[in-house]
Amino acid sequence: MTALHTTLKPQVPDTIEHSDRWREQARCASDRYDPEQWFPVGDNLLAQQQAEEAVAVCRACPVRTACLDWAMTSREDTGVWGGLTKKERAAIRRRKQRTPVPVPATRTVQQLARDAYDTYTVDVGGGHREWRGGPIRIDGVMHSPKQATWVAVRGARPTGALITQCGRRGCVTPDHQHQTRSTNGRKAA
Known part of the structure; x- marks a missing residue:
């Protein structure tokens, strides 16, 4: 050496x-x-x-x-x-x-999820984004990276399991997320 x-x-x-x-x-x-x-x-x-x-x-x-x-x-x-x-x-x-911007009291769960998505994801090339960190609490509820992405884009929690269609492990690109049928009785979006 x-x-x-x-x-x-x-x-x-x-x-x-x-x-x-x-x-x-x-x-x-x-x-x-x-x-x-x-x-x-x-x-x-x-x-x-x-x-x-x-x-x-x-x-x-x-x-x-x-x-x-x-x-x-x-x-x-x-x-x-x-x-x-x-x-x-x-x-x-x-x-x-960056100096934090004052957050109005009426922030929606979707806005909070979008802020988390913008803060914790990075472009890893090839049209993929990865979440850098673990689960996150949004408005008192724990969300996995895939769930937070789903809420950020669609405004509601998923009702079924989330699958990454591109096959890249860790990818949270919104267009690559797909929801399976509901596993808890609610109708899948």
Whole structure:
């Protein structure tokens, strides 16, 4: 391993807290992967492919959320961390830094769901959007990412199971969502 590889590979200092031990379980820490893959240089096609490959490895990583939390908290501005590129993390930071607009008391559930959709989804290419985060509470009710998308676009909770027609795991693009027949006696839309 070259000196460059040693400096780029995520290091686990001896002084870290137990909560930072997630790095030891990260897929990228394996000798199976080239550490430079997580630090693409430039915006050319090769760098974009390199970043996409790193993101694909991150998607199956058991510590992806902890990794992303660390990168966002420490304001890491290089490389792929937690399945997001530096540009994606910067966009999230910018959204969080915006001054909140006063919210009128009469916001509808659909408006709240649309705000959540706009905040938590990112374009992953090929006409697909993915939800970055877990379930979300809208007006006191927990919604899965697919349910929140359905409410944001259609204004009502789904009455049946939601299926992603495009087959891409994690896709919440509204046009790719389909509702099966009702499983609880209500009529499906």
